[in-house]
Amino acid sequence: MVETWLVELLKGTGRFFLHPVLYYLVFLVGVLGVMRVKRERKNFHIRAEDAYFELRQLFPLGMVIGLVLSIVTIAAGIAVPFAAILLIAVFTLLWSLTTNIRLISPAYTIGAAFFAIIIIAQNNWSVPLFSQTFSSVGDKVYPSMVVILGLLLLAEGILIFKNASKGSSPKLAKSKRGQVVGVHEVKRLWMVPLFLLIPGNALHLPFDWWPVFHLGTKEYSLIFVPFAIGFHQQIKGMLPKVAIELHGRRVIILGALISLLSVVGYWYPLISIVVAAFAVIGRELLALFAYLKDDSMTSYFSKKNNGVMIIGVIPESPADKMGLQVGEIISKANGVVVRDEQTFYEALQKNRAHCKLEVFDTKGEIRFVQRALYEGDHHELGVLFVQDERKYDEKIG
Incomplete structure (x- = not known):
């Protein structure tokens, strides 16, 4: 059997x-x-x-x-x-x-x-x-x-x-x-x-x-x-x-x-x-x-007045290692208030060796994350944002 x-x-x-x-x-x-x-x-x-x-x-x-x-x-x-x-x-x-x-x-x-x-x-x-x-x-x-x-x-x-x-x-x-x-x-x-x-x-x-x-x-x-x-x-x-x-x-x-x-x-x-x-x-x-x-719901991932919202995080990137999460809002980078992707990366350029971010988590509570940056990290931090109208139209077109 x-x-x-x-x-x-x-x-x-x-x-x-x-x-x-x-x-x-x-x-x-x-x-x-x-x-x-x-x-x-x-x-x-x-x-x-x-x-x-x-x-x-x-x-x-x-x-x-x-x-x-x-x-x-x-x-x-x-x-x-x-x-x-x-x-x-x-x-x-x-x-x-x-x-x-x-x-x-x-x-x-x-x-x-x-x-x-x-x-x-x-x-x-x-x-x-x-x-x-x-x-x-x-x-x-x-x-x-x-x-x-x-x-x-x-x-x-x-x-x-x-x-x-x-x-x-x-x-x-x-x-x-x-x-x-x-x-x-x-x-x-x-x-x-x-x-x-x-x-x-x-x-x-x-x-x-x-x-x-x-x-x-x-x-x-x-x-x-x-x-x-x-x-x-x-x-x-x-x-x-x-x-x-x-x-x-x-x-x-x-x-x-x-x-x-x-x-x-x-x-x-x-x-x-x-x-x-x-x-x-x-x-x-x-x-x-x-x-x-x-x-029927309003868009969760849209432009915010208090910073830029994270729509994606690249796995194994500096952003991932910093613990950044989808849905969080970055309000400051290196002490500089950020309103869009351009000002965010301009703020990162102010200190090429270190990155300090002020972040609102998905519950609306503020926290601080920081990490030493290495050559190229500030260009490829690994975080994705909602694009502005002009950039979106250029990509779709």
Whole structure:
């Protein structure tokens, strides 16, 4: 028995490296990184994070979450038809072609696959190259797909809460009044790999009660599936970390609710259809609510009368080592009152060996930071500000 499981684990892992979504995600993340760097250089003449930043976020946390969810799905015996895995991959590709990264959410990819598999089965459609796979699906609803949807929505919320605010990208935009303001944007892709049970001929049921949530067969195989999770949010009305973590908590609540409701579908299959629709609509409403709330707020990153606001800090730069944070306001540099980027750097030139800043933190409390400067530091302190109208128009033009 143990030997059979080990062999299936190895086979399932091997199939993981044959899955096209794995390589497609790496490609997409690379494109996102390059586009972000290009935009940041256009706005600020320098990039914040390097082009590989998004790639470094793709795997680590998602792998940990995937391991935990794999234990849950296998222990509960949650099995899905192979046709569902194929359709999820297809909709991941299709929704990515819209260039709207947030559509690569489990709510949309698994949700679309769930309804597609019902429609295909109901109409007895033949799918080229995979006719045998889809003919074995049968005319039934698969609650297991909705359970996976709920668990991955929960994973999405955790990833947003824990990871999305890291390295949020500063950019410049025009407000409704035509003023130059700063916003923060997050475009992130994560991969959450899951071991899933599919109908096969390798693993026999060791107990009468396992799998708990079965497909009606007695034999299964394991497959290691890379699931894509996409996220996009633009924030202008508050600190990016606050807004993103708030959004993440809401998605976690939605994912937990969908996971609980989805279990009912094993006793009342038609409930699964309602829960899947609720997941899609709920995820869309959360995105819409976040957008409308942010759009109704005044610009957080705009010109201030008491100094210049920091919209970005370059990692490992002197500014980063001084502890400067996004959203803080620099009111004085080397004892000189600063009103814009030009006067800030002119003040730094007054003392080429030392930098002393008077800063209002995000709570409005004043603090002082200082650091010895080395050759070139005063030119590349590593802090990004909202540009004035003239500079913005020159860059956009």
